[in-house]
């Protein structure tokens with residue numbers, strides 16, 4: 694858990710154009726590991742090792758290039774992730790952000806992300822909860838003591854937070870680059886056409902594995918009304934980079950239907 698990771702400079706150079714650039718307003722990188730059948734885990738709530746050690750080092754390298762790492766509460770509960778950066782030479786830590794409208798995440802001192810924050814090896818999370826969520830006073834105090842906080846945000850009329858709202862919150866907290874790591878609900882909602890505009894780049898790792906039916910699958914809704922049957926999303930500026938036994942796919946989403954012919 695505590696070893697330092699190395700990501701070779703020649704591999705890092707291939708990713709450069711997809712990373713937050715100096716002076717950019719607010720950069721969102723969507724990144725996750727997927728199987729050949731587009732699954733990111735075997736079942737909802739089950740953590741599933743997919744990619745190899747080289748890809749793991751890449752994830753930590755990417756974390757070193759972003760101010761925040763965002764996940765949904767489903768992932769926070771299923772994986773108990775550390776959400777810190779262990780790449781060699783890194784001098785700062787990204788801020789974990791957990792989207793948890795109903796305050797379901799069972800905050801306690803033994804959670805990996807909290808342990809790492811207490812040990813000075815990472816930052817405590819900002820947890821985005823609904824204005825109506827009941828957060829226990831003790832949890833509120835504990836999270837503050839560990840350096841994180843709950844951020845209360847009104848939900849949309851239909852429920853859930855809009856991505857524009859989430860992005861505004863990040864910006865107001867000075868988190869102008871964010872790496873969204875999952876899970877399925879978060880990724881699929883971002884890849885839905887209305888939200889594609891918030892994604893600056895996609896860096897995903899494809900592992901040489903089929904997980905089989907029943908997994909958590911990345912497959913966004915396709916709702917184009919009168920415009921007919923067209924893909925939900927497609928990448929442009931695409932680069933494929935072999936990495937160990939995996940392949941890393943980089944690109945930028947486009948929702949310009951005319952470009953897809």
Ligand SMILES: NC(=O)c1ccc[n+]([C@@H]2O[C@H](COP(=O)([O-])OP(=O)(O)OC[C@H]3O[C@@H](n4cnc5c(N)ncnc54)[C@H](OP(=O)(O)O)[C@@H]3O)[C@@H](O)[C@H]2O)c1
Nearest residue numbers: 725726733734738739765767768853854875876877878879
């Ligand atoms: N392979 C990979 O790279 C990778 C990476 C991360 C996670 N995973 C896997 O993915 C699985 C978890 O995926 P998941 O779909 O169950 O969970 P998830 O996407 O992590 O979290 C989903 C929950 O987050 C909240 N949420 C998400 N977007 C929201 C929005 N816009 N507004 C308000 N709330 C929002 C909702 O909470 P409420 O239900 O409380 O409303 C929603 O049910 C796990 O098995 C994990 O191991 C894989």
